Amino acid sequence: MAACATGAVAPPAVKIDVHLRDGALASLADDVRDGLSRRPKELSPKYFYDERGSQLFEQITRLPEYYPTRAEQEILDRVGEHIVAETQPRELVELGPGSARKTHALLDPMLSRGGEVTYVPVDVSEAAVMGLAERLTGAYDGLRIHGVVGDFEQDLERLAHNGRRRLVAFLGGTLGNFDREQRRAFLTRTRGMLGPHDRLLVGTDLVKDRGRLEAAYNDSAGVTAEFNRNVLRVINTNLDGELEPERFDHVAFYDEDERRIEMRLRAREQHSARIGALEMDVRFDEGEEIRTEISCKFTRSQLAREYAAAGLELLAWHTDAARRFALSLAGPAGETA
Ligand code: AVJ
Numbered sequence: 001m002a003a004c005a006t007g008a009v010a011p012p013a014v015k016i017d018v019h020l021r022d023g024a025l026a027s028l029a030d031d032v033r034d035g036l037s038r039r040p041k042e043l044s045p046k047y048f049y050d051e052r053g054s055q056l057f058e059q060i061t062r063l064p065e066y067y068p069t070r071a072e073q074e075i076l077d078r079v080g081e082h083i084v085a086e087t088q089p090r091e092l093v094e095l096g097p098g099s100a101r102k103t104h105a106l107l108d109p110m111l112s113r114g115g116e117v118t119y120v121p122v123d124v125s126e127a128a129v130m131g132l133a134e135r136l137t138g139a140y141d142g143l144r145i146h147g148v149v150g151d152f153e154q155d156l157e158r159l160a161h162n163g164r165r166r167l168v169a170f171l172g173g174t175l176g177n178f179d180r181e182q183r184r185a186f187l188t189r190t191r192g193m194l195g196p197h198d199r200l201l202v203g204t205d206l207v208k209d210r211g212r213l214e215a216a217y218n219d220s221a222g223v224t225a226e227f228n229r230n231v232l233r234v235i236n237t238n239l240d241g242e243l244e245p246e247r248f249d250h251v252a253f254y255d256e257d258e259r260r261i262e263m264r265l266r267a268r269e270q271h272s273a274r275i276g277a278l279e280m281d282v283r284f285d286e287g288e289e290i291r292t293e294i295s296c297k298f299t300r301s302q303l304a305r306e307y308a309a310a311g312l313e314l315l316a317w318h319t320d321a322a323r324r325f326a327l328s329l330a331g332p333a334g335e336t337a
Contacts, residue, residue: 013143014133018126019150019158025238027151029278032235036275036282036290043231045177045263045293046151049125050234056227058099063223065215068173071325072203073102076171079318080105083329084113086316087199089167093120093159095152096174100132106169106201111140118144120159122152153182156189166198173205173325176260176296180306183296187310196335200312202328204298206319210254213297217252217261225250228263231292240276247271251289254297263293303328 028047035042049057061069084106092106100121110117119136123129129147136143148159168190178186190200217224229245236243248265255262267284274281304314307330316329 013137014145014147016129016133016145016147016149017158019148019155028235028238032239032275033278033280036280041282041288041290043235043290043292045231046124047231047234048227048293050230050237051127053227053230053234054098054125054128056223056230059223060219060227063219063221065219066224067212067216067322068203068205068325069102071320071322072171072173072327073105074320075203075318075325075327076102076105079327081109083167083199083201083316083327084109087167087197087329088113088165089199090116090164091118091120091162091166093122093166093168095122095168095170096172097121097123097132098128098172100136102171103169106167107136107140107143111143116144117142118146118164120146120148122148122150122155122159124149124151153186156193159193161193161195161198163195166195167201168194168198169201171201171203171327173203173295175202175204176298177293178296179294183306184310187306187312191311191332194332196332198331199315200330202303202330204303204326204328205295206324206326207259207297207299208324210256212324213254213261214252217263217295218250222250224252224263228252228265228292232265235275239278241273242275243273243282244271247284248290258294259297261293261295261297262291263295264289264291298326300326300328308333 031044060066094103097103121129121132126149129149133145133147136145228250229248232243232245235241247268249268251264251266252261266287266289270286272281272283300317307314311333312330313333314328315331318327
């Protein structure tokens with residue numbers, strides 16, 4: 001990106017801090033060695049999102065079966081202005097913004113209130129943060145951008161509080177990728193970065209009938225299957241791997257007891273694959289599965305409990321008209337009166 005200084009006196013409109021030089025790939029080798037040595041085998045969903053993976057996810061969001069993105073957009077369009085009026089934030093911190101298409105529903109009302117507004121996208125992908133900074137400075141006059149390239153599971157503490165009211169947004173349902181322990185750790189750490197008037201806005205997919213849930217992860221066009229297999233390509237590209245995506249079937253099902261979708265890759269036949277950079281040969285039995293993602297589904301009462309356990313208080317709950325998805329607003333417990 002070109003120089004972003006806006007003039008002699010004004011501070012630069014764009015600042016980007018890089019905490020993770022290699023993006024998410026810094027931990028890929030360790031995570032893959034560990035995950036593929038386990039039984040059952042497991043890979044982290046954070047590695048889906050290289051350039052191709054991000055494109056496939058964008059396609060997923062447009063599939064007729066995949067309702068979460070549209071449902072969340074519907075809610076944001078309806079209540080974004082209201083949330084901004086209630087919270088009066090000067091700063092929007094967005095964890096894992098992706099393409100940030102939904103962010104406008106918050107930034108527009110923030111900017112129309114006047115005064116200085118800062119957008120802080122936090123993403124593991126340096127390219128994503130740079131691209132967003134460029135696009136949003138072009139789209140908004142007077143918006144300051146402080147991009148942070150980092151892992152929001154690790155680098156949250158670095159977002160030092162500067163005393164200005166903050167809205168921390170974690171949209172898209174990504175909280176559902178964490179298991180209960182990870183959610184507890186994440187919510188507790190996020191609570192630690194909130195001042196008394198700051199708020200946390202989280203998008204979560206809701207518990208519903210198995211049919212609609214499973215359809216969303218087994219689309220008829222096969223895009224989710226390609227997205228799932230893409231994690232193998234990411235390993236091949238970055239760790240000199242020889243995994244063969246076409247030797248795996250896409251599997252996604254709803255576990256009603258755990259209230260979550262599980263995605264897996266199932267080996268069609270017994271075979272082995274070399275991962276050069278790890279000097280590792282991975283053996284797959286016929287039918288053996290790698291778990292590649294969990295996507296937890298929530299109820300209002302469960303989320304309220306999890307917030308409370310992390311020192312947060314559920315302040316508002318908004319769903320789409322069909323009650324498929326929720327946006328919840330939380331603040332520090334006991335300080336929100
Ligand atoms: C971006 C994590 C919310 O869990 O629904 C979409 C990812 N996986 N289809 C989700 C995903 C398969 C998505 N999140």
